[in-house]
Amino acid sequence: MNCQRLLERIPLYAFQDMLLKELLFPSRCLVCRRISKDVICNECLSKVSLIKSPICEICGSPIENDGICYKCKVSPPYFSKARSYALYEGVMRTAIIRFKFEKRKSLGLFLGEMLGKFASRLAWNVDFIVPIPLSKERLKSRGFNQSEILALEVSKILRVPISLSLIRIKETKPSINLNVEERLNNINRAFLLSDNSLKGKRVLLVDDVYTTGATINEAGKTLLERDIKEVRAITLAREL
Ligand SMILES: [Zn+2]
């Protein structure tokens, strides 16, 4: 049936409560593509693998017993705490990939709200929210910084201001094929603080995925070198 004929069959009063667009193109879950009023349907949400304790008190990675993981004991990071909402797999991985690479901003806002609620449950005392920045070139090619979209939602929920004074001066190669040493060199001196507005403040870094922690650690190092009081971090997902 074509659209015109379909329209003729629908009584006019139906439009009072329903947008024509929704009628013809019902909104779908952006993960499983089934019809859903929410950006991610409840069934998909129920499949998100949340990170459960025991986790490392510092970096937040799952460990066998309470305490501090081996990596943090051997080389303590510049941030004092990092936590992630879920594991980077299944629904969460698909959602993040579609948000970033299919440029689904509505997914970003939804995920940002999710991260904001998670941050609010952590009840940390922070003065500023700082998204992990992209380089100018990467920003130009992607069109938006995914961490900034997430950070804006977190900022709304926590009622904590956002600061964009951390900038990226070096884009890192995709770290997927690099070993640990190459990853560290890759990220070394990638960030710069553009002003002194964060001096003496407690900063919450926001990013989409925590992989080795090298990006957040390097950002933390840049901040601490400029007399920031404390750096903590949250990410939506964690790759194990
Ligand atoms: Zn779904």
Ligand SMILES: [Zn+2]
């Ligand atoms: Zn750790």
